[in-house]
Amino acid sequence: xxxxxxxxxxxxxxxxxxxxxxxxxxxxxxxxxxxxxxxxxxxxxxxxxxxxxxxxxxxxxxxxxxxxxxxxxxxxxxxxxxxxxxxxxxxxxxxxxxxxxxxxxxxxxxxxxxxxxxxxxxxxxxxxxxx
Amino acid sequence: xxxxxxxxxxxxxxxxxxxxxxxxxxxxxxxxxxxxxxxxxxxxxxxxxxxxxxxxxxxxxxxxxxxxxxxxxxxxxxxxxxxxxxxxxxxxxxxxxxxxxxxxxxxxxxxxxxxxxxxxxxxxxxxxxxx
DNA sequence: GTTGACGTTTACGTTAACGTCAAGGAGCAG
DNA sequence: CTGCTCCTTGACGTTAACGTAAACGTCAAC
Numbered sequence: 001x002x003x004x005x006x007x008x009x010x011x012x013x014x015x016x017x018x019x020x021x022x023x024x025x026x027x028x029x030x031x032x033x034x035x036x037x038x039x040x041x042x043x044x045x046x047x048x049x050x051x052x053x054x055x056x057x058x059x060x061x062x063x064x065x066x067x068x069x070x071x072x073x074x075x076x077x078x079x080x081x082x083x084x085x086x087x088x089x090x091x092x093x094x095x096x097x098x099x100x101x102x103x104x105x106x107x108x109x110x111x112x113x114x115x116x117x118x119x120x121x122x123x124x125x126x127x128x129x130x131x
Numbered sequence: 132x133x134x135x136x137x138x139x140x141x142x143x144x145x146x147x148x149x150x151x152x153x154x155x156x157x158x159x160x161x162x163x164x165x166x167x168x169x170x171x172x173x174x175x176x177x178x179x180x181x182x183x184x185x186x187x188x189x190x191x192x193x194x195x196x197x198x199x200x201x202x203x204x205x206x207x208x209x210x211x212x213x214x215x216x217x218x219x220x221x222x223x224x225x226x227x228x229x230x231x232x233x234x235x236x237x238x239x240x241x242x243x244x245x246x247x248x249x250x251x252x253x254x255x256x257x258x259x260x261x262x
Numbered sequence: 263g264t265t266g267a268c269g270t271t272t273a274c275g276t277t278a279a280c281g282t283c284a285a286g287g288a289g290c291a292g
Numbered sequence: 293c294t295g296c297t298c299c300t301t302g303a304c305g306t307t308a309a310c311g312t313a314a315a316c317g318t319c320a321a322c
Contacts, residue, residue, distance in 0.1 A: 057309095
């Protein structure tokens with residue numbers, strides 16, 4: 001198992017964010033790095049969570065939503081009601097994500113069409129070039 | 132061709148946003164409804180653009196980015212340099228969208244796995260139910 | 263032993279994307 | 293004419309997600 005550790009600056013650099021952003025995520029309870037004295041010490045689990053957070057942000061989720069999502073992952077459910085609720089939440093998230101993927105596919109299709117028209121237009125211009 | 136028109140409240144209702152949001156999009160130059168006297172009159176082209184805007188928002192784009200995207204669609208290029216630039220921009224957007232789709236697919240896969248574990252756990256609990 | 267490079271907390275500033283009044287005009291029902 | 297409903301334009305408020313600056317600790321290097 002990988003037991004390397006990182007400082008906040010190293011973490012920030014690896015993910016191309018600022019240390020301030022990382023601290024912000026900690027304030028919101030999205031990550032909980034070890035403390036050695038007063039300093040933060042980041043382990044691999046923290047890296048995994050940070051990756052999850054940033055993926056969520058790229059997908060347009062708010063940090064609050066991301067909090068509920070990442071908390072889904074490490075929930076020690078135990079109880080049957082909790083499990084049912086979790087499965088329910090998974091369905092909700094899945095629906096959202098599939099909606100977004102549909103949006104993406106549609107946009108990509110339109111971009112393709114737009115590019116076709118551009119290339120056609122370009123071909124016409126090449127046919128009768130101006131000085 | 133569909134030449135119906137709508138008021139701002141109707142538009143807002145159709146897309147489940149507020150009139151204020153629609154006005155905001157107009158302030159930023161994302162839509163330009165007709166004016167009849169002082170009132171706005173929305174045509175089908177405005178509906179199309181509003182749909183584009185909201186799709187962009189669902190995908191996590193800022194209104195500024197959306198502005199450059201929607202302006203790509205109705206650009207009357209004319210010049211060859213403009214066309215090349217446009218094609219370039221399309222490539223940029225496509226790369227972003229494909230990154231996001233990858234994010235989505237990965238997240239969906241992880242949700243699937245999580246759900247499997249939940250159901251397995253549930254099955255265990257059902258095997259030895261508590262009162 | 264002090265200089266620098268890093269870390270910390272506290273706290274106020276900034277930007278985007280609207281929300282939320284306030285004050286008023288336009289048209290129509292009674 | 294009155295009242296109602298829907299529209300308009302300001303203009304200030306709010307929230308999220310950090311940015312930025314201040315003031316201070318700490319540890320290795322010189």
